[in-house]
Amino acid sequence: MRKKRVVIRLVGRCGNQLFQYAYAKAVALENNAELWVYGDANVETDWKNELKGFNVSCNFKPGDPLSRLDRYKLLFASKDPERKKDPERFLAKYRKRGFVLNYYFYPPKVEIKSRRILLMNVNEQERHEKADEIRDILLREITAKEPVPYSDLFTPEVRQHPTVCVSVRRGDFLSSKEKGLHFVCGETYFQRAILKAKERIKDPLFIVFSDDVEWCRQSGLFPQDSIYEKPGYSIPQKLMLMKECQNFIISNSTFSWWAQYLGTDPNKVVIAPSRWKNQGDYSYMYQPFWILVDP
Numbered sequence: 266m267r268k269k270r271v272v273i274r275l276v277g278r279c280g281n282q283l284f285q286y287a288y289a290k291a292v293a294l295e296n297n298a299e300l301w302v303y304g305d306a307n308v309e310t311d312w313k314n315e316l317k318g319f320n321v322s323c324n325f326k327p328g329d330p331l332s333r334l335d336r337y338k339l340l341f342a343s344k345d346p347e348r349k350k351d352p353e354r355f356l357a358k359y360r361k362r363g364f365v366l367n368y369y370f371y372p373p374k375v376e377i378k379s380r381r382i383l384l385m386n387v388n389e390q391e392r393h394e395k396a397d398e399i400r401d402i403l404l405r406e407i408t409a410k411e412p413v414p415y416s417d418l419f420t421p422e423v424r425q426h427p428t429v430c431v432s433v434r435r436g437d438f439l440s441s442k443e444k445g446l447h448f449v450c451g452e453t454y455f456q457r458a459i460l461k462a463k464e465r466i467k468d469p470l471f472i473v474f475s476d477d478v479e480w481c482r483q484s485g486l487f488p489q490d491s492i493y494e495k496p497g498y499s500i501p502q503k504l505m506l507m508k509e510c511q512n513f514i515i516s517n518s519t520f521s522w523w524a525q526y527l528g529t530d531p532n533k534v535v536i537a538p539s540r541w542k543n544q545g546d547y548s549y550m551y552q553p554f555w556i557l558v559d560p
Contacts, residue, residue, distance in 0.1 A: 275304030280519025430510035
């Protein structure tokens with residue numbers, strides 16, 4: 266008999282893709298199933314499938330896993346289930362057929378009859394909770410396939426200091442399209458975060474990573490001995506270099522989130538903005554040991 270399979274379609278960039286992978290991986294392990302990942306270009310966008318650069322354990326498939334009938338069902342089923350007269354019965358019917366809107370969040374947990382479990386909507390809160398449950402697996406798998414040039418930044422002299430990864434997200438957050446949802450962690454935030462880091466960490470050395478390194482250099486925000494990422498790193502290489510630091514000042518981005526999450530120093534200090542987006546409750550993004558700074 267053909268083995269069960271869990272199917273996801275990638276949406277978003279690397280940070281979001283890693284969350285989707287972690288969530289689907291947990292579902293696949295629970296069901297003793299293969300994991301099939303679709304989205305060479307996020308199916309509907311031109312964003313690259315960054316998972317292929319990591320040592321993840323899944324089957325990459327081209328194209329779109331959804332047939333025309335699937336897309337019709339997705340359009341119908343993805344409407345807010347809580348608006349249905351009997352949402353649990355509604356969700357249970359789709360779950361039984363292998364079209365799963367939220368795998369863990371909504372009861373009842375009826376048996377899935379289909380050999381294919383299509384995770385049509387990866388609930389953001391669920392995906393964060395499941396990452397912690399399989400963290401040991403993720404630490405093994407979310408490693409770069411290609412060699413990482415650690416010596417570019419982490420010389421013997423640098424390793425004598427407690428290092429702080431500073432993640433500065435600008436880029437698309439500055440666009441008019443994103444401004445309504447996201448805010449940009451600007452000068453005030455980084456000034457406050459650096460002061461907080463100096464209070465908590467003795468003799469810290471800041472290593473700055475950004476999609477706009479030149480702006481960071483010219484900003485005057487960072488101490489003179491700060492180190493800046495070099496050009497040309499792939500996304501997996503960059504994430505590996507970031508997580509090599511002992512401590513973190515992160516921006517409100519999922520890529521920043523993963524850098525600190527993959528960091529393994531047991532005494533790491535993580536400083537984060539106290540607000541994640543302009544609207545909505547994003548408390549699930551925060552880990553209990555983080556130090557929050559008003560941005």
